Amino acid sequence: xxxxxxxxxxVSKHYEVAAAPLAGLLSERPKVRAVEGVSLSVAQGExxxxxxxxxSGKSTLGRLALLLEPPTAGSVRFAGADPQADLNAFRRxxxxxFQDPQSSLNRSKTVGEILAMxxxxxxxxxxxxxxxxxxxxxxxxxxxxxxxxxxxPHELSGGxxxxxxxxxALAIExxxxxxxxxxxxxxxxIQAQIANLLVELQQRLALTYLFISHDLRLVRWxxxxxxxxxxxxxxxxxxxxxxxxxxxxxxxxxxLAAATAERAAPSGIGGEVPSPIAPPPGxxxxxxxxxxxxxxxxxxxxxxxxxQTNVACHLYDGGVA
Amino acid sequence: MLESEPLFRVRNLTTRLNTEAGAIVxxxxxxxxxAAGExxxxxxxxxSGKSVTARASVRLQKPDDAIKAGELWFAGRDLRRLDAxxxxxxxxxxxxxxxxxxxxxxNPVMTVGAQLTRVAREKGMSEQDAAARxxxxxxxxxxxxxxxxxxxxPHELSGGxxxxxxIALALMCKPxxxxxxxxTTALDVTVEADxxxxxxxxxxxxxxxxxxxxxNLSVVARxxxxxxxxxxxxxxxIGPTPSVLADPRHPYTAALLASVPRGAKADGPLPAxxxxxxxxxxxxxxxxxxxxxxxxxxxxxxxxxxxxxxxGRFSACWRAIA
Numbered sequence: 001x002x003x004x005x006x007x008x009x010x011v012s013k014h015y016e017v018a019a020a021p022l023a024g025l026l027s028e029r030p031k032v033r034a035v036e037g038v039s040l041s042v043a044q045g046e047x048x049x050x051x052x053x054x055x056s057g058k059s060t061l062g063r064l065a066l067l068l069e070p071p072t073a074g075s076v077r078f079a080g081a082d083p084q085a086d087l088n089a090f091r092r093x094x095x096x097x098f099q100d101p102q103s104s105l106n107r108s109k110t111v112g113e114i115l116a117m118x119x120x121x122x123x124x125x126x127x128x129x130x131x132x133x134x135x136x137x138x139x140x141x142x143x144x145x146x147x148x149x150x151x152x153p154h155e156l157s158g159g160x161x162x163x164x165x166x167x168x169a170l171a172i173e174x175x176x177x178x179x180x181x182x183x184x185x186x187x188x189x190i191q192a193q194i195a196n197l198l199v200e201l202q203q204r205l206a207l208t209y210l211f212i213s214h215d216l217r218l219v220r221w222x223x224x225x226x227x228x229x230x231x232x233x234x235x236x237x238x239x240x241x242x243x244x245x246x247x248x249x250x251x252x253x254x255x256l257a258a259a260t261a262e263r264a265a266p267s268g269i270g271g272e273v274p275s276p277i278a279p280p281p282g283x284x285x286x287x288x289x290x291x292x293x294x295x296x297x298x299x300x301x302x303x304x305x306x307x308q309t310n311v312a313c314h315l316y317d318g319g320v321a
Numbered sequence: 322m323l324e325s326e327p328l329f330r331v332r333n334l335t336t337r338l339n340t341e342a343g344a345i346v347x348x349x350x351x352x353x354x355x356a357a358g359e360x361x362x363x364x365x366x367x368x369s370g371k372s373v374t375a376r377a378s379v380r381l382q383k384p385d386d387a388i389k390a391g392e393l394w395f396a397g398r399d400l401r402r403l404d405a406x407x408x409x410x411x412x413x414x415x416x417x418x419x420x421x422x423x424x425x426x427x428n429p430v431m432t433v434g435a436q437l438t439r440v441a442r443e444k445g446m447s448e449q450d451a452a453a454r455x456x457x458x459x460x461x462x463x464x465x466x467x468x469x470x471x472x473x474x475p476h477e478l479s480g481g482x483x484x485x486x487x488i489a490l491a492l493m494c495k496p497x498x499x500x501x502x503x504x505t506t507a508l509d510v511t512v513e514a515d516x517x518x519x520x521x522x523x524x525x526x527x528x529x530x531x532x533x534x535x536x537n538l539s540v541v542a543r544x545x546x547x548x549x550x551x552x553x554x555x556x557x558x559i560g561p562t563p564s565v566l567a568d569p570r571h572p573y574t575a576a577l578l579a580s581v582p583r584g585a586k587a588d589g590p591l592p593a594x595x596x597x598x599x600x601x602x603x604x605x606x607x608x609x610x611x612x613x614x615x616x617x618x619x620x621x622x623x624x625x626x627x628x629x630x631x632x633g634r635f636s637a638c639w640r641a642i643a
Binding site for chain 2: 160191192214217
């Protein structure tokens with residue numbers, strides 16, 4: 001097994017929600033359980049996919065992996081050490097690309113200034129001349145012309161802006177990048193260009209990715225392994241090929257069937273995603289699951305398997321009765 | 322012609338809009354038919370003109386004078402000759418529309434029930450009948466606990482539920498044509514599957530025709546009898562969905578289909594379309610796709626028009642026609 005670069009151990013993130021005035025005096029404030037006891041390891045050089053529907057907690061997990069927010073419980077380890085010990089050093093090695101380059105790029109700065117900023121903050125590229133050369137190099141590496149440095153974000157197309165977002169993440173030569181829906185805001189014909197660029201960069205620079213997406217075809221194409229999230233928990237982890245061919249968790253099965261359907265057909269999981277403020281007891285998926293039994297409402301299924309391949313469902317752990 | 326008149330006939334629809342970047346032509350001589358009960362998909366990327374075309378085809382595009390030329394026939398009526406009151410009447414009874422973002426299309430300060438019954442009341446239905454029809458629709462749309470939902474405000478509902486309410490609103494008066502503009506784009510894949518299956522059941526049960534606008538080929542494949550592909554303000558291909566998807570006759574359709582990921586990255590890079598969609602304000606004559614087309618030649622600089630290339634199939638690429 002490859003050495004893990006990122007290890008999340010039983011990580012949780014709860015947010016307190018604003019309650020009615022004085023309600024907090026009487027009882028505990030309600031909590032949104034965005035992420036609940038997630039363990040995940042990402043090997044050096046691996047592309048790990050994270051899929052799930054809105055509210056599943058996948059973006060929150062991405063932010064926890066970068067310690068953009070502190071976890072409520074659990075631990076994050078990076079390259080075998082506690083990244084909290086030297087947060088600045090960690091930030092140099094772990095970066096993020098956002099979904100919407102329109103809102104994640106400062107509109108009052110030129111592309112050159114945007115790309116020079118991380119170099120200044122982290123004090124890389126000592127001189128102004130060296131920084132300018134590095135900016136030109138970055139632009140070329142993401143398929144833009146070096147003279148794009150003088151342009152403002154609004155002068156670029158959506159695809160070009162996302163290339164700038166990627167170049168900014170690469171500026172300080174990180175080892176690990178969290179990509180949160182990096183192609184979702186782009187046109188179909190541009191998505192494939194960006195996907196190819198991400199693979200090319202990953203291979204050339206030996207990067208490790210955590211790739212968050214709801215596009216299952218793209219995840220299957222791009223990722224080595226995939227974790228499926230539902231209501232704050234990982235329900236299944238496995239190689240992209242295995243998950244695509246034979247998903248085991250009933251939710252993963254429904255998700256894949258819905259994403260690959262060729263005819264209009266119901267998803268087979270009626271109802272709505274329950275509120276993460278009051279998730280159902282036991283397996284959070286049981287009210288919508290066709291295979292659920294009494295045990296599913298009683299007992300939270302433990303994740304069975306190893307760090308590479310696992311599933312959290314009573315069907316694979318003694319039955320649902 | 323002896324064949325029966327289609328429900329909806331659009332001929333040479335041309336629109337012009339003034340933007341900051343200059344005048345653009347979002348729809349350039351667009352023609353299509355929709356038969357009663359048929360679902361036509363209109364596919365294109367953002368800025369291809371598909372939404373403007375769909376809205377202008379039923380004179381919903383603002384400003385209305387953006388429509389520069391063309392014929393619009395709906396159930397034997399010439400839509401371009403109707404005045405504002407007649408158009409409003411038509412939209413209240415025979416043509417309905419649902420949009421991508423139901424949160425913006427629903428009134429936030431009215432309950433779901435009040436919004437549904439108001440539409441029917443305007444049509445002269447009694448309060449009682451309107452309430453009964455609203456309840457019946459929510460049941461038909463498989464909304465759990467329908468009585469309670471009628472009393473709810475839009476913000477109390479999930480995205481999928483709001484989209485169902487919007488569909489119910491569109492169906493209150495049993496329209497003959499439903500225009501659905503990216504109806505599932507804002508939804509999760511499992512909810513999308515449910516909404517598409519619902520729309521499919523409705524068109525079968527009610528015999529309702531549909532114009533489905535989408536950037537997503539998989540959505541179109543699941544629901545549409547025929548598909549029209551739009552690029553840079555023009556239709557480049559139209560035909561029965563299975564044959565267009567299996568054997569595209571325009572290089573843009575082919576490239577779009579090829580760029581959808583199918584295998585794994587080990588199989589090689591995705592066949593991406595190079596370049597970017599053209600700026601409509603600076604569109605040169607000739608094929609709009611030629612700058613990105615691997616097969617482009619001097620012939621492509623001449624204006625291209627849709628021509629028949631097979632059974633029910635039309636392409637605007639001279640190579641397909643020749």
